[in-house]
Amino acid sequence: MHKAVKATPKKLKQTSRTTYLWEQGLPRLVKSNKRAALTPAVLLAVVTGCVVGAVLLAIFGNIPIAVLVGFFIALCLAGIIVFYSTPLLFNAVDRALRLEPGSEHEQPGLYNFLNYLCPSLGLPVPTAYIAKTSKMNICAIGRTPATGVLIVTTGLLEQLSMIELEAVLSHELMHIKRNDIFPATVLAFLKTFLHLTMLRVFPSSDREIMVDISAVSLTRYPPALRMALDNLQKGDGHTLLADCPRLYGPMSSLWIIPQLPKEQMVHDLNLRMQVLDEI
Numbered sequence: 001m002h003k004a005v006k007a008t009p010k011k012l013k014q015t016s017r018t019t020y021l022w023e024q025g026l027p028r029l030v031k032s033n034k035r036a037a038l039t040p041a042v043l044l045a046v047v048t049g050c051v052v053g054a055v056l057l058a059i060f061g062n063i064p065i066a067v068l069v070g071f072f073i074a075l076c077l078a079g080i081i082v083f084y085s086t087p088l089l090f091n092a093v094d095r096a097l098r099l100e101p102g103s104e105h106e107q108p109g110l111y112n113f114l115n116y117l118c119p120s121l122g123l124p125v126p127t128a129y130i131a132k133t134s135k136m137n138i139c140a141i142g143r144t145p146a147t148g149v150l151i152v153t154t155g156l157l158e159q160l161s162m163i164e165l166e167a168v169l170s171h172e173l174m175h176i177k178r179n180d181i182f183p184a185t186v187l188a189f190l191k192t193f194l195h196l197t198m199l200r201v202f203p204s205s206d207r208e209i210m211v212d213i214s215a216v217s218l219t220r221y222p223p224a225l226r227m228a229l230d231n232l233q234k235g236d237g238h239t240l241l242a243d244c245p246r247l248y249g250p251m252s253s254l255w256i257i258p259q260l261p262k263e264q265m266v267h268d269l270n271l272r273m274q275v276l277d278e279i
Helices: 016-060 063-097 108-121 154-159 162-178 181-193 204-219 222-234 262-278
Strands: 127-131 138-141 149-153
Touching (some): 108 162, 154 162
16 A cells, blocks of 8 residues: 655655656646647648649649639638537447436436535546446546546446545546547547548657646545556456457557557556556
């Protein structure tokens, strides 16, 4: 059992890596994440609009029409990516996992924590959907903190202890609070529906480590998240979407347990647990 200590900046300065993530890397990488996720969407729209405009110009020889139509196409495509990436991605997950809306009656533990944690973060209680599977995993998607959605498996709700569940929910709510769910959702959408698999933000382990640090600053009990990750590592949550290759890779970084081969998943979780041990 790891000794519980208060997560403070002073304690985090024990290692250069944690100091970097806490004092400098956190805001810089979040901004970089947003730019890296949204820039491909905008560039894709612009390139598509330019191609359409060039084709129209070659056919009709009318520059104003070519420019206007190309701009309109680019604007429509950018709007679809920004505003419809969340519902389209959610529908794809829904078809794969057959999600059911959560309720306070059926998942009292889940909603007790959400009703307790969300006000402290200034968040509305997000809509929760339940995937009935013994595999333990959870993710958050959405465009804004006000429209964030949680996807939780029954395995996670049933197999984690109360303090571990609180820690995991704090982690996901921090994703929503920081609004890094939006660029991550856009990126997953581009990979899933447009097959732009070469896109990436920054290493998912760094992203998760930063959110882990933020989450334990809320719960004030780092060992709970450390124990939760250890239990999740021993399970098979990394295969949750294995039967759906279309989503398995593209949605990897959205889940607390990445949809990755076992060896890579274990490596990422070990790194996160090492950082939690330093707090």
